[in-house]
Amino acid sequence: MQAKYDEGSIDLLASGHKACAGCGAALTIQAILRATGAKVLVANATGCMEIISSQYPQSAWKVPWIHSLFENTAAVASGIEVALKALGRSEEGKVVVIAGDGGTVDIGMQAISGMLERGHDVCYVCYDNEAYMNTGNQRSGSTPLDASTTTSPFGKRSFGNDRPKKNMPAIAAAHGIPYVATTSVGYPRDLTKKVQKGISVSGPAYLQIHAPCNIGWGFDSAKTIEIARLAVDTGLWMMYEIVNGELVNVMKVRNQQPVEEYLKLQKRFAHLFKMPGGDAQIKLIQELANDNLKGYTQKEAGDIQTS
Amino acid sequence: MEGSHAIALAVKAARPNVVAAYPITPQTHIVEDISQLIADGDLEAEYVKVESEHSAMSVCIGASATGARTYTATTSQGLALMHEVLFNAAGMRLPIAMTVANRALSAPLNIWNDHQDSIAERDSGWIQIYVEDNTEASDLTIQAYKIAEDKRIQVPIMVCMDGFTLTHTYEPVELLDQDLVDDFLPPYAPTDYLTVDDPKTFGMFADPNYYTEFRYQNHQALEAAKTVIAEVSREFGEVFGRDHGGLIEEYRCDGAECVLMAMGSVVGTLKDTVDDLRDAGIRAGAIKLRSYRPFPADDVRSALADIEAVGILDKNISLGSGGALSADVKSALYRSKSTPKVFSFIAGLGGRDIPKGMFVKMFDCIRENKKISTSEFFDLRTEILEFQEV
Numbered sequence: 236m237q238a239k240y241d242e243g244s245i246d247l248l249a250s251g252h253k254a255c256a257g258c259g260a261a262l263t264i265q266a267i268l269r270a271t272g273a274k275v276l277v278a279n280a281t282g283c284m285e286i287i288s289s290q291y292p293q294s295a296w297k298v299p300w301i302h303s304l305f306e307n308t309a310a311v312a313s314g315i316e317v318a319l320k321a322l323g324r325s326e327e328g329k330v331v332v333i334a335g336d337g338g339t340v341d342i343g344m345q346a347i348s349g350m351l352e353r354g355h356d357v358c359y360v361c362y363d364n365e366a367y368m369n370t371g372n373q374r375s376g377s378t379p380l381d382a383s384t385t386t387s388p389f390g391k392r393s394f395g396n397d398r399p400k401k402n403m404p405a406i407a408a409a410h411g412i413p414y415v416a417t418t419s420v421g422y423p424r425d426l427t428k429k430v431q432k433g434i435s436v437s438g439p440a441y442l443q444i445h446a447p448c449n450i451g452w453g454f455d456s457a458k459t460i461e462i463a464r465l466a467v468d469t470g471l472w473m474m475y476e477i478v479n480g481e482l483v484n485v486m487k488v489r490n491q492q493p494v495e496e497y498l499k500l501q502k503r504f505a506h507l508f509k510m511p512g513g514d515a516q517i518k519l520i521q522e523l524a525n526d527n528l529k530g531y532t533q534k535e536a537g538d539i540q541t542s
Numbered sequence: 543m544e545g546s547h548a549i550a551l552a553v554k555a556a557r558p559n560v561v562a563a564y565p566i567t568p569q570t571h572i573v574e575d576i577s578q579l580i581a582d583g584d585l586e587a588e589y590v591k592v593e594s595e596h597s598a599m600s601v602c603i604g605a606s607a608t609g610a611r612t613y614t615a616t617t618s619q620g621l622a623l624m625h626e627v628l629f630n631a632a633g634m635r636l637p638i639a640m641t642v643a644n645r646a647l648s649a650p651l652n653i654w655n656d657h658q659d660s661i662a663e664r665d666s667g668w669i670q671i672y673v674e675d676n677t678e679a680s681d682l683t684i685q686a687y688k689i690a691e692d693k694r695i696q697v698p699i700m701v702c703m704d705g706f707t708l709t710h711t712y713e714p715v716e717l718l719d720q721d722l723v724d725d726f727l728p729p730y731a732p733t734d735y736l737t738v739d740d741p742k743t744f745g746m747f748a749d750p751n752y753y754t755e756f757r758y759q760n761h762q763a764l765e766a767a768k769t770v771i772a773e774v775s776r777e778f779g780e781v782f783g784r785d786h787g788g789l790i791e792e793y794r795c796d797g798a799e800c801v802l803m804a805m806g807s808v809v810g811t812l813k814d815t816v817d818d819l820r821d822a823g824i825r826a827g828a829i830k831l832r833s834y835r836p837f838p839a840d841d842v843r844s845a846l847a848d849i850e851a852v853g854i855l856d857k858n859i860s861l862g863s864g865g866a867l868s869a870d871v872k873s874a875l876y877r878s879k880s881t882p883k884v885f886s887f888i889a890g891l892g893g894r895d896i897p898k899g900m901f902v903k904m905f906d907c908i909r910e911n912k913k914i915s916t917s918e919f920f921d922l923r924t925e926i927l928e929f930q931e932v
Contacts, residue, residue: 276736278604291752294743299736301607302745303630307600310592314560314604314612315736317588321559321610328738346600349593 247273252295253287257456259446259463260284260362263420264333267360267444270430271331273298276319278312280334280343281305283369283448284362299328306342308334309350312357325356329434332359336377337367339443340403351410351439358433358440361403362420364448372451376401379471380523381516382503384451389506394516399523407441408477414440415477420447421463425474425486432476445472453502465497470524473531485535488528494521545676545708546571548715549615549641550578552683554585555723556639559610559730562590562601566620567653568705569643573615587613595620599627599638606636607744609735611687614638617705618645621659625666631698632667632760634745637690637730638698640668641683643705644806646892654893655705657806661834661858661866667760669699669767670835672805676713678786679703681778684718688727688774694766702834704807706893718782726781764836771833789838791830792845794820798827800908801846804855805831805867808896812855815901826905831867839874846875846882851908853885855896856918864888864918883911889920896921 247268254261264284268275277300279285285302288295303311309332316330334343339361350357366384367373374387380399383389387396408415414436416429426444433440447462449455454462466472467486471494474486495517498504507513549572553561561580563573579585588605592598595616602612616624621642631638642660646652660670669689673679682701690699703709734742748756772788779785793813795801804812809830819826829845829852831838846852856865863869868886875881885908890896900921906912 273741274738276608276738286747289743289746291746291748294746296743297741299738299741300743301604301736302747303600303603303634304626307596307603307627310597310600311604311607313590313592313597314562314601314606314610315608316604317560317590317601318605318608318610318612321588321605322608324608324737345593346597349597352593353590 247297248288249295249297253290254283255450255456257449257459259420259448259459260335260364261287262459263362263426263444263446266420266423266426267331267333267430268298270427271329271434274328275331275434276315276328277301278303278308278315278330278332280308280332280338282335282338284333284335286369305338307346308332308338308343309346309357309359312359313350313353313355316355316357330357331434332357334359334361335368336361336363336365337375340376340401347407348410351407351412351441354438356438359442360430360433361443362446363443364446364451365400366451368448368451377403380520381507383506384503389510394510394513395503395506404441404443404477408480410439411480412439412441413437413479417443417445417472417474419445419463419467419472419474421460421467422474429476451503453505454500458500462497462500465492465500468492469494469497470528471497471520473527475531475535482531482535485531491528494524543715544571544710544712545679545703546710547575548676548680549683550575551717552680553613554579555718555720556613556684556687556727557611557729558587558613560588560590560601560605560612561614562592562598562605562612563614564592564595564598564616564620566595566617568645568709569615569617569620569641571709572641572643595623596627599624599631602638603627603631603634603636606638607634607736609730609732609737611730612638613640615641615643617643618647618659621663622647625663628663628666628668633756635696635760635763636698637687637696639683639686639690640698640700642700642702643709644702645705652892655707656857656891656893657702658858660700660702664835664866667697667764668835669697669764669771669833670702671699671771671833672702672831673708674807674809674830676708676711676715677784679708680715680718681782681784681786684723684727685774685778687730689767689770691730692770695763695770697760697763697767702806707807716784722781726778768833768836768838787832788841789833790841790845791832793828793830795827795829795845795849797825798849799825800851800853800905801827801829801849802853802855802901802904802908803829803831803867803871805834806857808855808857808890811896811898812901815898815905818898819902819905824905824909834867837870837874842871842874843878846878847880849882851883851885851911853887853904853908855887855889855904857890859888859891886918887920888918894921
């Protein structure tokens with residue numbers, strides 16, 4: 236049984252897919268494909284982007300695309316890459332992985348580690364919406380401190396998620412791969428540039444793209460880009476590159492916003508403004524943001540050893 | 543030569559484009575020998591040294607979907623770790639071939655042979671063929687691709703060979719002539735594969751309106767494999783002079799009053815036992831079940847049509863139910879006009895040897911219509927159970 240994509244659409248991810256209005260991840264995928272062009276073969280992990288784009292018999296993908304399972308996408312991509320090599324078709328296009336944060340920093344990490352360590356010529360892109368959104372906003376290893384999710388809810392004894400985000404870009408960089416970068420859907424020009432670098436390096440590249448989810452985070456669907464930019468402007472999401480192990484191009488934040496400006500727009504942090512002790516937690520989050528900005532700048536200047 | 547080496551050479555002859563494997567006893571010698579063939583330049587293939595069996599099968603999925611012929615081998619815990627990936631490969635109709643060096647499953651940890659690992663994957667949509675000796679294992683490795691890549695089939699296939707008993711045993715094996723193999727098995731040429739020249743979508747999700755039809759087509763492919771397995775075996779026989787038969791092999795069943803059915807290397811011992819019993823005037827016979835999935839219900843029914851009693855050896859157990867092969871045979875016989883008495887024997891678990899004497903005892907049970915106690919466990923050491931209770 237075969238499905239066909241919509242020939243009429245201009246974009247490589249055709250319109251008519253089933254993403255929610257204001258979906259940061261769908262904007263991210265659209266931007267990725269605009270950056271790569273049609274010469275890519277995509278392996279997609281189970282998750283929102285797979286579900287919204289590939290409901291039989293309709294596919295939104297105008298590039299060759301495969302979805303296998305949740306945690307094995309890096310291995311599937313490895314298989315595509317070696318097959319192209321073995322069949323003398325390596326020039327055909329770059330292999331790109333698209334996976335969410337759960338499929339990347341949690342369940343998919345073993346397969347990613349294998350793929351990076353073996354040096355496959357694959358560009359791995361994680362769209363980071365900071366929880367398991369496809370299944371209804373459960374906490375992942377990429378959920379930020381104090382975010383209330385369905386499995387890290389706030390309550391009498393809880394301020395929400397009790398751990399900060401796992402530093403997956405540092406883990407990827409520790410594999411000694413040529414290119415690691417973080418970017419945000421709020422900065423599409425930066426995103427485009429980094430995706431193009433990621434697909435042009437020879438060997439593995441790892442990109443993590445911050446992609447707000449208006450349903451899971453609880454904000455108005457018109458504010459996706461504003462929220463994404465605030466994450467960067469507060470220092471809670473850092474944008475940088477690690478080229479051959481060296482931290483470079485840390486995005487400067489000239490006018491740092493207080494984290495409250497970011498937190499108060501999102502339902503997942505609303506409890507911090509109402510609960511006793513919430514203000515102390517906001518202070519903690521502010522410290523995380525300050526440490527981010529200071530730490531990455533110092534690391535880039537060579538004052539601290541890069542991970 | 544060693545069974546594992548014979549498999550490595552057969553894999554080489556099949557010219558896979560991509561091999562992905564993770565080491566696990568008793569599969570290791572196969573993948574070590576393949577590594578050496580590649581290191582020596584004797585096999586042109588990309589070998590991905592993956593970090594787990596889950597990834598081994600996932601690499602095969604990515605490579606096969608891109609149009610490559612792919613190979614992997616595993617056993618026991620490794621096969622169990624692949625579980626969800628196996629269903630995925632079959633559902634995507636990718637003709638991956640895999641050697642399973644059959645071994646018991648933990649706990650308790652046990653590295654020796656039984657069939658529990660592959661039996662536990664019987665519902666995965668893979669073809670499963672159990673071989674008796676290393677020549678059959680080697681020949682089946684070539685046939686596997688011919689069967690799986692057939693346009694009527696397009697499902698993955700496991701060649702199940704007993705761990706240690708075959709993989710680590712030295713037997714004379716007739717090697718395959720490369721030119722003949724190349725004629726018999728041309729390069730894999732799929733119609734649908736991942737390419738930027740003609741973008742296609744693989745691995746979509748199907749809602750209740752469509753899911754059943756995907757499952758139906760997958761099932762139909764396995765049903766069709768019943769014909770193709772026998773067809774390929776015959777064609778192989780014409781080219782190489784060795785036809786290992788169809789879905790089952792009947793051994794001295796003519797005029798038999800009782801027969802024993804089994805799978806795998808133990809069939810050799812069973813055939814010897816039948817010869818001895820025939821010499822002693824006992825009308826015994828044997829049935830070797832080669833294809834467990836698809837299950838050859840028609841062949842089993844017709845083979846047992848004139849038999850009074852049949853025993854079934856299971857080197858596995860569906861805990862809380864019984865031997866898996868036994869259940870399938872009983873189910874097949876339900877529609878039979880003449881139903882033989884059926885005896886279920888569970889034996890040979892975790893590498894426990896099944897010598898001729900044990901088969902003689904099984905035939906005695908069948909002939910004397912003895913009730914078997916201890917839930918069909920035939921080689922249970924009851925003295926150990928008593929010891930443990932102290």
